[in-house]
Amino acid sequence: MFHRESGYFKTTYAADSGLYPLPIAKWTIGVLLAGFILLPTISTALSGAVSAEYYVSVVNLILIAVVGALGLNILVGYTGQISIGHAAFMSVGAYTAANLAVKLGLPFWVTLPAGGLMAAFIGAIVGIPSLRIKGLYLAIATLAAQLIIEWVINHTPAISGGSQASIEVPRPTVLGYPLKTQRELYYFLLFFAVLAIVGTLNLVRSRIGRAFIAIRDQDIAAEIIGIDIFRYKLTAFAISSFYAGVTGVLYTYYLGIANYENFLITTSIDYLAMIIIGGLGSVLGSILGAIFVTLLPILIRVFMESFGTLLFSASELNNVIPATRLGLFGLLIIVFLVVEPEGLNRLWRNIRNYFRVWPFSY
Amino acid sequence: MELDFTLLLIGNGVLIGLMYSLIALGFVVVYKATDAINFAQGEFVMLAALMSAAVTVLMELPFWVGVLVSLLGMISFSFGLERVVLRPLLGRPIVAVIMATIGLAAILRGLGPLFFGAETRSITLPVGDEPIILGPFMLQPVQVTGAAVALLFLGGFTWFFLKSRMGVAMRAVADNQQVAMAMGINVERYFALAWAMAGIVSALGGVVWGAMLGVDVHVSLVGLKVFPVVILGGLDSIIGAVVGGLIVGIVENLAAGYLDPLVGGGTKDFAPYVLMIIALMIRPYGIFGKRKIERV
Numbered sequence A: 001m002f003h004r005e006s007g008y009f010k011t012t013y014a015a016d017s018g019l020y021p022l023p024i025a026k027w028t029i030g031v032l033l034a035g036f037i038l039l040p041t042i043s044t045a046l047s048g049a050v051s052a053e054y055y056v057s058v059v060n061l062i063l064i065a066v067v068g069a070l071g072l073n074i075l076v077g078y079t080g081q082i083s084i085g086h087a088a089f090m091s092v093g094a095y096t097a098a099n100l101a102v103k104l105g106l107p108f109w110v111t112l113p114a115g116g117l118m119a120a121f122i123g124a125i126v127g128i129p130s131l132r133i134k135g136l137y138l139a140i141a142t143l144a145a146q147l148i149i150e151w152v153i154n155h156t157p158a159i160s161g162g163s164q165a166s167i168e169v170p171r172p173t174v175l176g177y178p179l180k181t182q183r184e185l186y187y188f189l190l191f192f193a194v195l196a197i198v199g200t201l202n203l204v205r206s207r208i209g210r211a212f213i214a215i216r217d218q219d220i221a222a223e224i225i226g227i228d229i230f231r232y233k234l235t236a237f238a239i240s241s242f243y244a245g246v247t248g249v250l251y252t253y254y255l256g257i258a259n260y261e262n263f264l265i266t267t268s269i270d271y272l273a274m275i276i277i278g279g280l281g282s283v284l285g286s287i288l289g290a291i292f293v294t295l296l297p298i299l300i301r302v303f304m305e306s307f308g309t310l311l312f313s314a315s316e317l318n319n320v321i322p323a324t325r326l327g328l329f330g331l332l333i334i335v336f337l338v339v340e341p342e343g344l345n346r347l348w349r350n351i352r353n354y355f356r357v358w359p360f361s362y
Numbered sequence B: 001m002e003l004d005f006t007l008l009l010i011g012n013g014v015l016i017g018l019m020y021s022l023i024a025l026g027f028v029v030v031y032k033a034t035d036a037i038n039f040a041q042g043e044f045v046m047l048a049a050l051m052s053a054a055v056t057v058l059m060e061l062p063f064w065v066g067v068l069v070s071l072l073g074m075i076s077f078s079f080g081l082e083r084v085v086l087r088p089l090l091g092r093p094i095v096a097v098i099m100a101t102i103g104l105a106a107i108l109r110g111l112g113p114l115f116f117g118a119e120t121r122s123i124t125l126p127v128g129d130e131p132i133i134l135g136p137f138m139l140q141p142v143q144v145t146g147a148a149v150a151l152l153f154l155g156g157f158t159w160f161f162l163k164s165r166m167g168v169a170m171r172a173v174a175d176n177q178q179v180a181m182a183m184g185i186n187v188e189r190y191f192a193l194a195w196a197m198a199g200i201v202s203a204l205g206g207v208v209w210g211a212m213l214g215v216d217v218h219v220s221l222v223g224l225k226v227f228p229v230v231i232l233g234g235l236d237s238i239i240g241a242v243v244g245g246l247i248v249g250i251v252e253n254l255a256a257g258y259l260d261p262l263v264g265g266g267t268k269d270f271a272p273y274v275l276m277i278i279a280l281m282i283r284p285y286g287i288f289g290k291r292k293i294e295r296v
Helices: A023-078 A086-103 A108-131 A136-155 A182-204 A207-217 A219-224 A229-255 A265-278 A283-310 A314-339 A343-356 B002-034 B041-058 B063-089 B094-116 B141-163 B165-175 B177-182 B187-213 B217-233 B238-263 B267-282
Strands: A166-168 A257-259 B132-134 B137-139
Touching: A023 A086, A023 A182, A023 A207, A023 A229, A023 A265, A023 A283, A086 A108, A086 A136, A086 A166, A086 A229, A086 A257, A086 A265, A108 A136, A108 A229, A108 B267, A136 A265, A136 B094, A136 B217, A136 B267, A182 A207, A182 A229, A182 A283, A207 A219, A207 A229, A219 A229, A229 A257, A265 A283, A265 A314, A265 A343, A265 B094, A283 A314, A283 A343, A314 B063, A314 B094, B002 B041, B002 B137, B002 B141, B002 B165, B002 B187, B002 B217, B002 B238, B041 B063, B041 B094, B041 B187, B041 B217, B063 B094, B063 B187, B094 B217, B137 B141, B141 B165, B141 B187, B141 B238, B165 B177, B165 B187, B177 B187, B187 B217, B217 B238, B217 B267, B238 B267
Parallel strands: none
Antiparallel strands: A166 A257, B132 B137
């Protein structure tokens, strides 16, 4: 946030790589966390219980997207391995968890890691070609993975639950108490989102994360300084897919139903949009991107419902809204790539740097 | 009977395969000359089909005007695209170009129906629709036309790259941009030219595919078949695009004929990708592709 680092000297490596270099950072994090914990209460107080339920449900979507975007950013932003199959790994997690929860009646604290691990396993298999191929070839291979996984789920009734390829799942229960309302789900999701954020922050400053970054910057040089490229690329794929799987499970619990239609290639592109708009190779960027991309269609819908009738008839509007959303996403991806490749994260850093020495910037 | 059925499937596969080659050609030309990867090739085709359908159906102009409009439209579109989007990305990592064309695909798929309407329209080629029966083969005139156009372009492009001055210059650009520049070749102009050629191919591809499938946003799904075609054939080889197209066309038709009854449909879209994964594992640079050696 807006604070100055003057008078603070890092004298050890541990201090240099610390997550909270300054005492004030700890306070900021504490205040933010308190704000997030109180968020449902505040929104209820401000807007009444009914609309607060809606606002909290939007925040829940953001929290789910944060986990998925972090996963994709580990792979694309930190390791430099492009993937267009992120949504397919989500569907692997979602169907694994849904089947375990329905057929075996397992609770979420078993199905959630199981979904993640299954996705990680499949992700690692998809990652195997990444040793030999990169760039374009990898993009196409992951695209193939997306289509093949979609097809397999759709054509295997044992996985997809037969009709409509969807499985209804029971609500998650915490200590015997089922989470029914959005507010209760909010705390459930917040816990995992925070876990994912802290996990990623720690991952990227560890040996593994540094190896990822080295591979991204120059893979041959990384190999020469002793990084086992194959192992670390597979690890990156596995970790990224684990996050994707968990995202899929969380989304399934959020909707109460596992359905492959939520994990099509368009979803993969949504997540790519998140990390590009937010900023490749940055944790804060993933969060900002997830917020932006989740809110954008909602804003378009609100805008179109209030002003769209001036231009389109009501029946057209149903086609116009998703079309505008897709077009706008594409446009934003290109604009950010051309104008601001480091995304919202960079914009935020610019703002912060400006105010850091404000008003004496010379 | 069994043999006839197989021959019928193979015959249709060859025609469809050549039509895939036509689209793959646009991808290959751009990759060959500029090293850029066009993930929006299917959307290019869709845009061309939408344009020509808009001219022939909405404005009720003759078919050839539609073709002409989509040709001119696609050429100017791809020129503009190269200028506005791809030139600023020169020298940036390959991932950036891939993402940009994915974004472009999203724009076209979103805005295409917004401007041209979401309903399915039809383009009628002036060739009739009675299937031509030739021994065991039963050929759709639309597909025959598509295959003929594809062959025409394949021949034309081969001549262009081997014999014409511009084609040789373009190969030089593809081979080594800096040396080409030192030899007095205006590299940027050839980049624009390569994109314009992709535009031409997409325009004709859009007309024939639009005539076959009906024109709406789903035409862009043809683009998904481009990847197996170019990976199998080799990314930078024109003859590779033909061979890859034929392989994909035949394999998907055989899969649809023999595997669909066993697993309940959908293998047509699935089989080429399985083939492609195998190709990526064994020979990622394709049958005719140039093997790249990387140096630090």
